[in-house]
Amino acid sequence: MKLPTVQFTEQQEKFRLEVRSFLKKQIELGTFNTKCDSWLSGSDPSFSKIIAKQGWIGMTWPEEYGGGGRSSIDRYILTEEFLAVGAPVAAHWFADRQTGPLLLRFGTEEQRKFFLPKIVKGECFFAIGLSEPNSGSDLASVSTRATKVEGGWLVNGAKTWTSNAHDAHYMVTLVRTEPLDPEKKHKGLSQLIIDLHADGVEIKPIRYLTGENHFNDVFFENVFVPDNMVVGTLGNGWVQGLAELAYERSGPERILSTFPLLNELVEELKKQGDLIGLGEASKLIAEMWGLRNLSIGVAKMLEEGGEVAIPAALVKSIGTKFEQKVPEVARLLVQTMPCLEAHKNFDRYMAEAILHSPGFTIRGGTSEVLYGIVAKGVVAG
Amino acid sequence: MSEMKDMLIEVIDKIFKDCADKETVDLLEEGKWAENLWELLAENEMLNFALLEEHGGVGGDLDCIFNVYRLVGRYAVPIPFVEHTLANFTLETSGLSPITERATILIDEEQMLELQEDRLSGLLHNVPWARHMQQLVTAAKQQDDYYIVQIPLENAAITKQINLAAEPRDSITFNNAAVIQKIVVPYELIQSLKKINTAANIAKMSGALEKANELTVQYSKERQQFGRPIHRFQLIQQHIAILAGETAITNTSVDNMISALAEGREEYEVALARLRIDESSRIVATSAHQVHAAIGVTHEHNLHHYTRRLWSWREEGYTSYYWKKVLAQTLLQSEMDLWEFITKSNNVIQPIGGETNG
Numbered sequence A: 001m002k003l004p005t006v007q008f009t010e011q012q013e014k015f016r017l018e019v020r021s022f023l024k025k026q027i028e029l030g031t032f033n034t035k036c037d038s039w040l041s042g043s044d045p046s047f048s049k050i051i052a053k054q055g056w057i058g059m060t061w062p063e064e065y066g067g068g069g070r071s072s073i074d075r076y077i078l079t080e081e082f083l084a085v086g087a088p089v090a091a092h093w094f095a096d097r098q099t100g101p102l103l104l105r106f107g108t109e110e111q112r113k114f115f116l117p118k119i120v121k122g123e124c125f126f127a128i129g130l131s132e133p134n135s136g137s138d139l140a141s142v143s144t145r146a147t148k149v150e151g152g153w154l155v156n157g158a159k160t161w162t163s164n165a166h167d168a169h170y171m172v173t174l175v176r177t178e179p180l181d182p183e184k185k186h187k188g189l190s191q192l193i194i195d196l197h198a199d200g201v202e203i204k205p206i207r208y209l210t211g212e213n214h215f216n217d218v219f220f221e222n223v224f225v226p227d228n229m230v231v232g233t234l235g236n237g238w239v240q241g242l243a244e245l246a247y248e249r250s251g252p253e254r255i256l257s258t259f260p261l262l263n264e265l266v267e268e269l270k271k272q273g274d275l276i277g278l279g280e281a282s283k284l285i286a287e288m289w290g291l292r293n294l295s296i297g298v299a300k301m302l303e304e305g306g307e308v309a310i311p312a313a314l315v316k317s318i319g320t321k322f323e324q325k326v327p328e329v330a331r332l333l334v335q336t337m338p339c340l341e342a343h344k345n346f347d348r349y350m351a352e353a354i355l356h357s358p359g360f361t362i363r364g365g366t367s368e369v370l371y372g373i374v375a376k377g378v379v380a381g
Numbered sequence B: 001m002s003e004m005k006d007m008l009i010e011v012i013d014k015i016f017k018d019c020a021d022k023e024t025v026d027l028l029e030e031g032k033w034a035e036n037l038w039e040l041l042a043e044n045e046m047l048n049f050a051l052l053e054e055h056g057g058v059g060g061d062l063d064c065i066f067n068v069y070r071l072v073g074r075y076a077v078p079i080p081f082v083e084h085t086l087a088n089f090t091l092e093t094s095g096l097s098p099i100t101e102r103a104t105i106l107i108d109e110e111q112m113l114e115l116q117e118d119r120l121s122g123l124l125h126n127v128p129w130a131r132h133m134q135q136l137v138t139a140a141k142q143q144d145d146y147y148i149v150q151i152p153l154e155n156a157a158i159t160k161q162i163n164l165a166a167e168p169r170d171s172i173t174f175n176n177a178a179v180i181q182k183i184v185v186p187y188e189l190i191q192s193l194k195k196i197n198t199a200a201n202i203a204k205m206s207g208a209l210e211k212a213n214e215l216t217v218q219y220s221k222e223r224q225q226f227g228r229p230i231h232r233f234q235l236i237q238q239h240i241a242i243l244a245g246e247t248a249i250t251n252t253s254v255d256n257m258i259s260a261l262a263e264g265r266e267e268y269e270v271a272l273a274r275l276r277i278d279e280s281s282r283i284v285a286t287s288a289h290q291v292h293a294a295i296g297v298t299h300e301h302n303l304h305h306y307t308r309r310l311w312s313w314r315e316e317g318y319t320s321y322y323w324k325k326v327l328a329q330t331l332l333q334s335e336m337d338l339w340e341f342i343t344k345s346n347n348v349i350q351p352i353g354g355e356t357n358g
């Protein structure tokens, strides 16, 4: 497993500074407050519109669909800058990261023309409908079913833990379009785009442990989905879904969810002139640097069409462990009274980091499952 | 890397693979000198590979040099190949003549003897391989000036000592010993040599780490318990995944460090890589031994050649203890916030072939 090293070009570096000064200005204007875990728990549709105006949603997609035609390294830089200041990008996150690339790869021309320009404008958000009450890690066992009717499909069943379904317009939903064959669970699964405002869809918030409305139960009762909302090939949903995973698992969001706290930790220690503390913080910085090298290497390989399932699983499993470690180290270096409403940034970021920590190693595939994937790959390779 | 460098790496890899076998590595455990291996490298003119082309080397190409040093860890090479080649690299870089006699190196700001009329007196600790070597290349001081000097070891009093991997780390005492060559150097060169020595150590460590990982994966496929290979057990898979992750992160980071050094734009990569490999050494040594269980802690098995080197090397030269403090000072004095600091360290592209002293 040999990954490339990446050097940013002068142009890319200029772009980074452009994004940075834009975000700084937004903070000064009071458009948003820095927050840990902002990419998943910071949904703010009006902020997404502002980002869209900059041309920063779908920036890698072809221009004919309203995209920016930029490189995925540019997008990597953009994402890093969002995460570094904890900007609330959750509303458009899944559409930008996953749905767009999915449609570009497997969607029909009609779907691309319909959805991509809307996504790019920040007018169309997507949720990801995979997990069900009885299907978590064993995702291929999903039982939400679509039955063929004239002109489309009737969907019945339920998805759960669906992040931001309450803000989203559509959901890419993994459903069974053929009866379950217990020997071949991966067969007969398809991806449907379901309009979340359609008749028969019911969205019920599940309160996150902070009390916030972050994820949801989504119920389907005879929801009609027209034929043209099937993504890719009928029955090929499992394989198509796997293709998304490398993007989902290897990005900087698997390293930087608690970065605002780490940044603030260093600021506090500098204020206190605490060299020993800064030495301890340096160890975290070295860990982050190592992960970042890996993650950027995967991004580069993805762009070149390389096989990255294993390194992507490594970024996620080790990166999220690092995200969890940041508050645990920080709390031993600076006196803190964590509180979500605290005036002191350090205390507030600490509260967000701790309360969102457990989810890091669960969402997007649990660490245990990822370790299994890596180990099997390594032993086979 | 150019073809010539690829070839060179291939040749050295082959020599190590063929001749640094378990039996040869074990010679060191008995305190013996692996003459055959040294001779073979000398015959193939590989002992000057780190020098300028006119002296038979790769022109001081750091990319090539550090990638060769990885092999030293990978094969647990039981001779002072790194020390000898670095000693000569140091002589040449500072403007002195390289030598063919066996040479070792010590660059340690805490241990700089005072030059008095071209003579040195005093005690130096942890001099690698001193008992087997003829010359020492080291840094010395004369009032406020820094020197690189070459001094013979033949008349030095040597107290033998070894590290956890049985590699000689001797104490030596000079009594008014005359230096053979010396040159006054700017302090920046001393700083740069600290980084080069640290990077050499990191490169060796990454090789040993990779090998410990490979041995573990291999063993997990061979060893059977409860009627199946142990890699089928989930908790063993977890160890394997963790090892793969640490190896991947370490290798990518060492690649980044090497290219930063080779392209003359190194800032904190050596420090960060040093801290990072401390962490991965700990994790890899622990998991590798756990998966091997009893067989891995026998002298018979070769896992310990790598884990003992990791445990030794992480404490040698400029360690995490030092670089952590450097980073802390830098952060304290920096006007930048952490994110600016991090993103700046790999952004500046300079023409290749710039200065290599970061």
Ligand SMILES: Cc1cc2nc3c(=O)[nH]c(=O)nc-3n(C[C@H](O)[C@H](O)[C@H](O)COP(=O)(O)OP(=O)(O)OC[C@H]3O[C@@H](n4cnc5c(N)ncnc54)[C@H](O)[C@@H]3O)c2cc1C
Pocket (backbone or CB within 6 Å): A127, A128, A129, A130, A131, A135, A136, A137, A138, A160, A161, A162, A163, A164, A215, A358, A359, A362, A363, A364, A365, A366, A367, A368, A369, A372, B234
């Ligand atoms: C904050 C958050 C947001 C989420 N957002 C979404 C979303 O937007 N859309 C969506 O579809 N889902 C979402 N999820 C759901 C997430 O994908 C699932 O929680 C995850 O896949 C695990 O499923 P589970 O919770 O049912 O755990 P289970 O699969 O029941 O696992 C329970 C435990 O058993 C372990 N385990 C299970 N199988 C194995 C195995 N083979 N080997 C070893 N250990 C195993 C697991 O690692 C875990 O420790 C979200 C979850 C969280 C926490």
